[in-house]
Amino acid sequence: MTLPFANPGDLIQALSTPLALVDEDRMETNIHRVQSYMDRHGLAFRPHIKTHKIPAIAALQVKAGAKGINCQKVTEAEVFADAGFEDILITFNIIGPEKLDRLYALNTRISGLKVVADSAATVEGLARRFSPDRPLMVLVECDTGGGRCGVQTPQEAAALALHIAASDGLDFGGLMTYPKPDSAEAVEAFLASTVARLKADGVECAIVTNGGSPSLFDAHLVPSATEHRAGTYVYNDRSMVRAGHCSVDDCAMTILATVVSRPTPDRAILDAGSKALTSDLLGFSDYGLILEYPEAVITGLSEEHGTVDLSRSTGKRPEIGEKIRIIPNHTCVVSNLQDVMTFHRNGVVTRVEPVAARGLVW
Amino acid sequence: MTLPFANPGDLIQALSTPLALVDEDRMETNIHRVQSYMDRHGLAFRPHIKTHKIPAIAALQVKAGAKGINCQKVTEAEVFADAGFEDILITFNIIGPEKLDRLYALNTRISGLKVVADSAATVEGLARRFSPDRPLMVLVECDTGGGRCGVQTPQEAAALALHIAASDGLDFGGLMTYPKPDSAEAVEAFLASTVARLKADGVECAIVTNGGSPSLFDAHLVPSATEHRAGTYVYNDRSMVRAGHCSVDDCAMTILATVVSRPTPDRAILDAGSKALTSDLLGFSDYGLILEYPEAVITGLSEEHGTVDLSRSTGKRPEIGEKIRIIPNHTCVVSNLQDVMTFHRNGVVTRVEPVAARGLVW
Numbered sequence: 001m002t003l004p005f006a007n008p009g010d011l012i013q014a015l016s017t018p019l020a021l022v023d024e025d026r027m028e029t030n031i032h033r034v035q036s037y038m039d040r041h042g043l044a045f046r047p048h049i050k051t052h053k054i055p056a057i058a059a060l061q062v063k064a065g066a067k068g069i070n071c072q073k074v075t076e077a078e079v080f081a082d083a084g085f086e087d088i089l090i091t092f093n094i095i096g097p098e099k100l101d102r103l104y105a106l107n108t109r110i111s112g113l114k115v116v117a118d119s120a121a122t123v124e125g126l127a128r129r130f131s132p133d134r135p136l137m138v139l140v141e142c143d144t145g146g147g148r149c150g151v152q153t154p155q156e157a158a159a160l161a162l163h164i165a166a167s168d169g170l171d172f173g174g175l176m177t178y179p180k181p182d183s184a185e186a187v188e189a190f191l192a193s194t195v196a197r198l199k200a201d202g203v204e205c206a207i208v209t210n211g212g213s214p215s216l217f218d219a220h221l222v223p224s225a226t227e228h229r230a231g232t233y234v235y236n237d238r239s240m241v242r243a244g245h246c247s248v249d250d251c252a253m254t255i256l257a258t259v260v261s262r263p264t265p266d267r268a269i270l271d272a273g274s275k276a277l278t279s280d281l282l283g284f285s286d287y288g289l290i291l292e293y294p295e296a297v298i299t300g301l302s303e304e305h306g307t308v309d310l311s312r313s314t315g316k317r318p319e320i321g322e323k324i325r326i327i328p329n330h331t332c333v334v335s336n337l338q339d340v341m342t343f344h345r346n347g348v349v350t351r352v353e354p355v356a357a358r359g360l361v362w
Numbered sequence: 363m364t365l366p367f368a369n370p371g372d373l374i375q376a377l378s379t380p381l382a383l384v385d386e387d388r389m390e391t392n393i394h395r396v397q398s399y400m401d402r403h404g405l406a407f408r409p410h411i412k413t414h415k416i417p418a419i420a421a422l423q424v425k426a427g428a429k430g431i432n433c434q435k436v437t438e439a440e441v442f443a444d445a446g447f448e449d450i451l452i453t454f455n456i457i458g459p460e461k462l463d464r465l466y467a468l469n470t471r472i473s474g475l476k477v478v479a480d481s482a483a484t485v486e487g488l489a490r491r492f493s494p495d496r497p498l499m500v501l502v503e504c505d506t507g508g509g510r511c512g513v514q515t516p517q518e519a520a521a522l523a524l525h526i527a528a529s530d531g532l533d534f535g536g537l538m539t540y541p542k543p544d545s546a547e548a549v550e551a552f553l554a555s556t557v558a559r560l561k562a563d564g565v566e567c568a569i570v571t572n573g574g575s576p577s578l579f580d581a582h583l584v585p586s587a588t589e590h591r592a593g594t595y596v597y598n599d600r601s602m603v604r605a606g607h608c609s610v611d612d613c614a615m616t617i618l619a620t621v622v623s624r625p626t627p628d629r630a631i632l633d634a635g636s637k638a639l640t641s642d643l644l645g646f647s648d649y650g651l652i653l654e655y656p657e658a659v660i661t662g663l664s665e666e667h668g669t670v671d672l673s674r675s676t677g678k679r680p681e682i683g684e685k686i687r688i689i690p691n692h693t694c695v696v697s698n699l700q701d702v703m704t705f706h707r708n709g710v711v712t713r714v715e716p717v718a719a720r721g722l723v724w
Contacts, residue, residue, distance in 0.1 A: 016458060016460040016461060016724050017724065018457070018723055018724060019723070019724060020723070049666060050666075064722060072666045073666060092622070092633075092666065093622040093623055093682075095622050095633075095682070095683050096378060096379070096620060096683070098378040099378060118623050119623060119624065119627065121682040121683060122622075122623075122680075122682065125683070135393055139646070143625050143668070147629075147669070148623075148625075148631060148664070148667055148669060149622070149623040149625060149631050149667065150623075150625055151625070152625060152626060208477055235722050246538065258457055260454070260455040260457050260484075260511070261455055261480050261481060261484075261510075261511040261512075262481065263480065263505050263510075263511060263512055263513070263514060264514060267509075269510060269511050271454075271457075274640075274642065274695060275695075275698055275721075275722075275723055276723050278636075278640070278641060279640060279642040279643070279695070280636065280641040281641070302510070303412060303434065303695065303698070304412075304434045304435060304454065305510055305511065305692060307509070307510060319483075320455075320457070320481055320483040320484065321457055321458070321483060321487070329548045332665060333636060333641070333665065334636075336637055336665070336699075337698075337721065337723060338721075338723060339721055339723075358703055359637075359699065359700075359721065360637075360703075361380055361637055361638050361699055361700060362379065362380060362381060
């Protein structure tokens with residue numbers, strides 16, 4: 001099958017749709033803006049690769065000053081280790097013999113592998129698989145209010161840290177949290193208390209890693225943290241605009257789509273559905289922002305159709321065959337649907353990169 | 363990278379997670395049940411391949427009596443043409459030079475290619491690309507209330523049909539609709555009126571194709587239709603149970619997942635997030651049914667985490683490391699996330715099939 005992938009020099013408006021595009025100029029600006037913020041505040045920065053899943057983009061982030069990368073799965077980390085990355089933090093409880101075997105193999109290949117754990121069960125599974133000749137660094141995941149994984153109190157965090165430190169095949173690496181937005185004070189209180197408890201026991205937290213795009217520019221309000229992790233900033237999206245972190249003009253990713261039907265004066269149908277944009281509302285009531293028709297509302301998606309309500313449009317309305325561009329609600333999940341990502345500058349294709357860590361379900 | 367794919371004979375409970383599984387016995391029962399219904403009512407049946415995206419499964423559907431298949435994109439149809447399928451209806455307006463070129467090439471390769479159109483603009487684009495030596499069959503898409511694509515009235519449908527019939531490179535093939543649920547009467551009225559108008563003009567509708575899983579067992583209430591299209595029934599899912607089309611025991615697809623965290627007595631975290639289950643709520647307020655813990659509620663998904671509320675659980679609660687199985691809200695979108703699908707009978711792996719038409723965004 002011949003794929004309609006773009007080639008350098010092509011005009012993006014001539015490309016077959018739907019197609020995810022990334023503006024290289026905007027992406028570079030995003031990378032440098034966030035790295036400068038972290039540098040200014042003396043925080044190490046660890047981009048989460050889930051947003052792009054492309055080693056060449058992670059290389060740009062590291063070149064700009066990032067200390068390492070953040071992956072969510074062993075399979076993702078394998079892709080980036082293959083591409084030469086050494087400092088990889090996997091922020092997930094690794095459980096089960098197959099995953100532990102892969103993690104063990106990965107730890108023999110790269111020097112800076114780290115994982116997190118939030119339970120004795122996870123720590124004991126890791127401890128059984130690893131040994132002192134090549135120990136694995138493990139951080140304690142703390143639930144500072146995010147409501148996902150993580151130990152619930154500084155007491156529990158300190159106890160689990162001591163459990164890790166006492167395990168032969170494991171090195172205790174510090175603390176990790178994925179906080180809820182606008183909660184810097186609570187995050188700091190939890191982390192500072194845990195660090196102090198461990199210090200009293202003679203245990204240092206080499207890394208205290210705070211995270212999340214929603215709290216990106218509050219990172220300096222958590223002085224106990226030594227580093228921050230974030231992914232979405234690299235492309236930005238509608239959720240980042242809503243959070244006040246960027247403007248629409250900072251959104252590097254757009255979905256090029258074609259108007260394929262105009263059944264009524266108030267309805268347009270796009271060839272971009274949930275397979276191009278995903279059903280991820282991320283708190284919005286519609287499925288993306290159409291740049292050329294900001295009054296148009298993408299009210300529904302089926303797999304291959306986007307339904308657009310034009311009833312609020314006061315000016316020109318899109319015609320059949322017309323191409324439009326959409327800023328997605330959430331870039332990370334869009335990347336996961338793409339086999340390749342097409343990059344451009346000023347509407348001219350610069351390169352097409354395989355989304356190397358796409359679709360790693362397991 | 364070594365993938366943790368299953369091999370025939372493996373026990374599914376031993377497989378690495380998250381992993382999508384299909385029960386072959388249930389799938390076969392689903393295929394035969396729907397084909398028998400169609401046979402009983404003298405309706406041709408055209409399964410939509412979007413649910414499985416696997417030629418070997420479409421072959422089972424055709425072997426059971428399906429007359430052909432339904433695809434949504436040219437790229438999907440190419441995959442199934444490569445696998446030997448000839449009777450393929452693409453229910454989409456095909457627009458743009460790249461797609462028209464691919465459609466043209468496909469029409470030289472297989473004998474039963476058909477597409478739909480709902481506008482003069484689409485018909486004229488097709489007519490410019492095709493020629494009388496190898497004409498393309500085109501059906502008129504009718505919006506009988508579904509509110510997506512389609513001409514709005516029988517008058518418009520008949521006019522567009524005559525436009526197609528008068529176009530040199532095109533053959534008029536009939537009518538197509540994707541109706542809203544529980545609207546058989548309106549669908550029949552629209553289709554019957556259009557057929558009658560065209561008959562008065564001396565134009566026959568060889569195919570009148572009705573569709574949709576929500577209206578699957580109402581197909582016989584639309585006597586003007588010659589065939590029905592449906593996809594989801596092959597695996598079934600939570601939305602089909604809600605629609606009353608099947609029971610939980612008829613759902614062939616499950617997602618095997620592992621409990622990776624139990625941060626609080628009322629919270630469990632699964633390793634299945636939106637990359638395994640998708641964010642497609644399809645009208646539900648939660649993200650799937652956990653078979654082993656039906657009182658547990660999957661309240662939220664991030665890409666790699668599923669958050670489960672156990673507060674309503676009266677009995678045993680899941681433990682870290684425990685594997686559970688989830689019936690997804692919507693099977694089709696789950697298939698699109700999988701590079702392979704693992705099939706089993708009674709919990710023993712029978713085969714692993716590449717999801718050949720997965721991820722065809724363009």
